[in-house]
Amino acid sequence: MTIDWIHFTPWASLLGGLLLALAAGLYLFGHGRIAGIAGIVAGPINALLARTGLRAEAHRLAFVGGLLLAPWLWQVVQPLPPVTVDVGAPALVLAGLLVGVGARMGNGCTSGHGVCGLSRFSLRSLVNVAAFMGAGFVTVFALRHVV
Template identity: 65%
Template sequence: MSIDWNTFTPWSALFGGLLIGLATALYLLGNGRVAGITGIVASPLLAVIRRTGLQPEMTRLTFLLGLLTAPWLWALFAPLPVASVDVGPGLLIVAGLLVGVGVRMGNGCTSGHGVCGLSRFSLRSLVNVLCFMLGGAFSVWVVRHWL
């Protein structure tokens, strides 16, 4: 294994991880629940669909506002990385739907189980993270050796 020192960015990665941890801790303190992005996004949408009002959803909406404004805040201090998507919109839609199904089946996303679940010593999160990692490793192996 070799490290590409030109793109190795441990300080920005550490800072980003600390920000994720801080946001998660603040959300837990303010809401009493672990920050699960799927639930945070779904709950206000369901409130709009059911016409129950958004006042109870203010903590979630504030959290989402922070997620949406973070890139602009970051751009004040450093250039944003260039995004490159090498597939068409059809494959992106299929991939997004598969991620959504996986999140519902696994009762949370990879980062939710990895950051929040493992820090709570959740056995369910440990099993999920091991499945994610094994699935990812298997996918890479198939792409590199079979395709």
């Protein structure tokens, strides 16, 4: 294994991890809930569909707003890397919907189970992490050695 030392960014990665831990910790201690993005996004959507108003969802909207604002704030410090997308908008929308449905079905996303769930010794998260890591291993093996 070799490390791409030119693109290796340990300090930026450490800062990002610390910011993520800070946000997750503030959300946990401020609201008593794990900062799972699937549930955070679903709250305001469910409130809109039920027509109950968004006042009770203000903290979730602020969390999502922070996620959307972060790249623009980062550009003040350093330019973002170029993004290339090789598929059209319909494929991106379908992929996003499939990821969202999968995260809801699995009671959380991969990083939520891997970071927040495993650190709480959650059995459900352990099973989910084993399932998606196993599926990833099988997919890579199949694509590299079978197809």
